[in-house]
Amino acid sequence: GHSMGVIGGALKNLGIGAQSKRGKFNVHMGGHPTYGLGAAGVFHPENFKGKANTPDWEILEDCCPFNLYHINENDELEWEGDKCANCLGCFGVMGPRGLMDIPPVQFDAVDAAIADACLGVEKAVGRDKVGYINMALDVSPRCDCANHADVPIVPHLGVFASKDAVAIDMACVDKAREAEGIKGSAAEMMEAHHAGDKKFEAAAATFHGQSEVTSINTGHEIGLGSREYELIECEPDSPERFRFPYDTRPSRQRFGERFEKFQVFPYDKYDGKGFNRLDVVDLDKVKHHYEDSPEITEVSESIHADGDD
Ligand code: SF4
Known part of the structure; x- marks a missing residue:
């Protein structure tokens, strides 16, 4: 799982992982006129109670590597949102303090853009030169950005291989949906541990309403791959090997x-x-x-x- 991408499979690993630094700003909607944080984020400077009442006020300026937050001479918090690059640096600082509403639509847009970016990688390296292996083992709800591992939400699903990034992720999501969720996992906490439940949406997504098939559907629509697949189970090789x-x-x-x-x-x-x-x-x-x-x-x-x- 992944808190922004909802699923951390083949699409996410190329759609974000294989992007350049600049490409990552693009996929994360930096500067986008509708879905970027600068456009869609709702800034609440009225919740800043002044330096005297905010012992750690310096973090409010220090959290942005683009230096877009300032506390002015009137002790007011200002934000140059129109220059926001969507580096995500301020999310964990401004969000919990009620100084910024992080827009769920931005996450939806990123999930769609992940498939675009994955197609971009395939085009760059040659579409016939890319293959995917999804290790659907220890299916934790979050990625390695998170400060914890957590109980896997479903038992090991297996190792999947395909030349189609859309099909392989669709197969993994289907298998996770079919599986019984693991007791004590985030899937059970969210009451999405039954066979048939959409476990990534419930256990991995940051926002209610994010979809575990946004990247998959986008990839299907733009010709990156296909949601339709045939799952071929491999015969185990000889134990002697x-x-x-x-x-x-x-x-x-x-x-x-x-x-x-x-x-x-x-x-x-x-x-x-x-x-x-x-x-x-x-x-x-x-x-x-x-x-x-x-x-x-x-x-x-x-x-x-x-x-x-
Ligand atoms: S920290 Fe990053 S996301 Fe936040 S305002 Fe600055 S550039 Fe934008």
């Missing part, structure tokens, strides 16, 4: 010579037993769950083989 250890020699052939050179087991100690241990201990006692048999957990004395505690 993946056995561990990979070295097929039996242990004596691998290690015998080395053990002759340097014996790690202390045969010379304790009559060949190697270590100072009791011959017999009460293993049943330590296997019991304390809550099931409290009477047998009493410790009468601590004993060690050499008689010391």
Whole structure:
């Protein structure tokens, strides 16, 4: 999942990940006359209560690398929104303080633009030179921008491969939707853990109303790929190929010579037993769950083989 892209699959990884720095501003709607933060964000300078009442007021200016927030000589907060590049630097500072309403429509527009940008990458490198592998494992609700990992929202879905970025993401979203959500995950918290629920929209999206198929549908419409796909399940290869250890020699052939050179087991100690241990201990006692048999957990004395505690 991804809080802005809703799904963090093939489209997002090329639509954002493979963009240049400048391209990322474009995809994030920097300067866009309708969907950019400068146009769609609702600034609330009236919620700034002055430097004296804002101990950390400096962060309000420091959060913008483009230096667009200022506290003027009248102790008022100003914003040059028309120059906003949508770097997202101020979102976590202004939003929680009630100084800026972050516009959900901007996120929708970014999700559509992600598919545009993905197509741009394919065109740049050659459309027949791109393939995708989605590792739908540990499907956490958020991406690595987040400061936490969280419980996966669905069990492992598998490893998907395709030459079509739209089809591969559609297949993953479908599989996640079909799956039962994991107990204790954000999907369950949002009551979207049932088979058939749209889990990314519920558990990953920042705003209610964002869609887990915006990028997919856009990609379908612009000719990047197709929502229609045929899922071909691969037959597992022979376990022999993946056995561990990979070295097929039996242990004596691998290690015998080395053990002759340097014996790690202390045969010379304790009559060949190697270590100072009791011959017999009460293993049943330590296997019991304390809550099931409290009477047998009493410790009468601590004993060690050499008689010391
Ligand atoms: S921090 Fe970034 S998003 Fe916020 S106003 Fe400055 S340029 Fe725009």
